[in-house]
Amino acid sequence: MHNFNSKFLASSHNRCYPFKLKPFIHCIHTSIAGSYDSTYHSNQLLNRLSKTGQIDDAQKVFDKMPQRDEYSWNTIISGYVSLGRLVEAKELFDGFSSRSSITWSSLISGYCRHGCESEAFRLFRLMRLEGHTPSQYTLGSILRMCSARGLIQNAELIHGYVVKNGFESNVYVVTGLVDTYAKCKHISEAEVLFKRLEYDKENHVLWTAMVTGYSQNGDGRKAIEFFRYMHAEGVESNQFTFPSILTACSSVSAHCFGEQVHGCIVRSGFGGNVYVQSALVDMYAKCGDFSGAKRVLETMEDDDVVSWNSMIVGCVRHNFEEEALLLFKKMHARNMKIDDYTFPSVLNSCIVGSTDAKSVHCLIIKTGFENYKLVSNALVDMYAKTGDLNCAYAVFQKMLEKDVISWTSLVTGYAQNSSHEDSVKIFCDMRIAGVRPDQVVFASILSACAELTLLEFGKQVHSDFIKSGLRSSLSVENSLVAMYAKCGCLDDADSIFVSMHVRDVITWTSLIVGYAQNGKGKESLRFYDAMVSSGTKPDFITFIGLLFACSHAGLVDDGRVYFQQMSKVYGIEPGAEHYACMIDLFGRSGKLDEAKELLNQMNVKPDATVWKALLAACRVHGNLELGERAATNLFVLEPMNAMPYVMLSNIYSAVGKWDGAAKIRKLMKSKGITKEPGCSWIEINSRVHTFISEDRGHPRAADIYSKIDEIIIRIKESGYVPDMNFSLHDMDREGKEVGLAYHSEKLAVAFGLLASPQSAPIRIFKNLRVCGDCHSAMKYISAAFNRRIILRDSNCFHHFKEGECSCGDYW
């Protein structure tokens, strides 16, 4: 028993070495009385070697032992487990015939720690089959894994086991449950268990789990509230509690409270803990207090990568991209470790453009970080946000393991680059791939639905969101308000708005724009007043919505006031968008001179929308000179757009210059520009039905055409007169009337009347502006058939009801 090798002797501490101190007589006694004593000593040695990670030496001791008891086996097995050498642990486990609950727990804890879910649960079942009762250790291990991997369903099963087997007041087990529920976003369940457990100030783990739960649930306020309560109760915080509460402070930018926590840390003596320090740096940096962050950094003994990462994130968030890059370069210069959190932060500074994205990407490849999920997610996001969707997709496709964040980056990227259809497609692919959406991707896809006015799909996403059980967020609610408003469902937008506890400038602006688009400009202005009284400051986009509202409601004086207000009161310089609204406003109300004056005053370059507004005004008021100027500019800005040609030609016709009109049409033809055909569509039972003028391609064309005949007869009875000005064809009166009757929007409404229930509103979409005759017909139809018709054309919404339209015939 003394022939250990020299390596072992050298590595052991002699004063703990039991054998040398044992009197000789003991050895003799041992050899006579059997191996009890020798086993005891060997076990002690085994334990020490296992615990210090010298597992190979422990194995040698174990091999040489003449007699091994349960303790020996369990010790060596747990030694392998703690080093993560599960294969060896399992081999020993299989070779040990009198396994106990401890043996099982040891091995299970190993699989749990290394995230081998299925193996852990398999052993958990087998253990019970072999007649061993899981202990608080077994349950604790399993719950820790559930918590780390978000296995809420498994945790609920374990919860059932806990109740049935009398572990309900076991501190370790219940703390594990609280932690799991809190981390898996079931915070109310965690609260119930927390309250039910015996009040114990010393159970720091439990209290900390609650703080972390609130913080990680995205509820920094509640975390701070709980921490206050905890403090008031005299429960002490430790090196685990402080980082958690500081994260909560960062998330809600609670700088002042963060400083108070810093005070507690200094008094507590945990100020030297690197987790606490890095959390402090993070809190200060995220709150924009860089001198505070630097003060903490300077007290730290070593360069800490986490703290530096936090500094970079802080710089990027406060728009100091140059400094972020400088910090990154310093990390290099100091030869610091760089980890998979460093690159995502640096890549964020590429989005604003101060850093060359390609060179960072190269560095990522060179340093071998491209296979890290965080890094490749950030690459996808960066390329998507900078508009390089091909690169974004290429990185995405190369990823071995895509998570909800990878998908979200792509969905958001396509949406932000106006590829809303692709964004919807990718969202569907994500669902097919079985990835569960989170709040961020829900907000993103709902915005895409708003832009596409995809009401039915948007409603499905909304109910999906409710069913997901995810907590609502400001951005989800904002997207819902925008989606319903943009889809013409003002009541739904309203009820979301009313239910919101927190609103920001985006919420109000969505509503202002939504009401304006739906022909309710006056309500838009009311919302603006309410917004200002609530203390929310309007921004650049709010004023676009506001001026848009004025122009669509013909509120010239209000428009003038707001236009002045935006620069004088709020210091927002008008952009081309604002000028376009103002010119539109003046143009529609016949104030062409003022429109022209404003155009000449512009201190930004007029864009296409400005010229379009002006051209439309010239068309209405027959101003050829200004119209020519507007059209000529549009020919350059949008060379393939037929609209300016058609408009200009119409202006020529209106002032009797027929050859001028013919010349423009010829020019248009010679350039190969064709007018976009009018197209209307309607969604019935999740299917989109599309119609173009005089279209007979629909399977129910015969029904639709006889329905139109019925419609025309009925509305003529109540006073409808076809307006031939909107007829395209050179035909006799009767031929023109027939052509008018089969415009795409009339085909769509006829189909809507046939295929939807009496009480349902009919929602029609049109790619161009609604024609004047169809607009008039829709009013009569809404009265004669007692139906609400909502028509979204390329410009705005028309809500037809009882013979009236929301636009007041002004559009």
Next chain:
DNA sequence: ATAGGGTTAG
């Protein structure tokens, strides 16, 4: 001999 809580990324 077996168990529980913490920082940085969208």
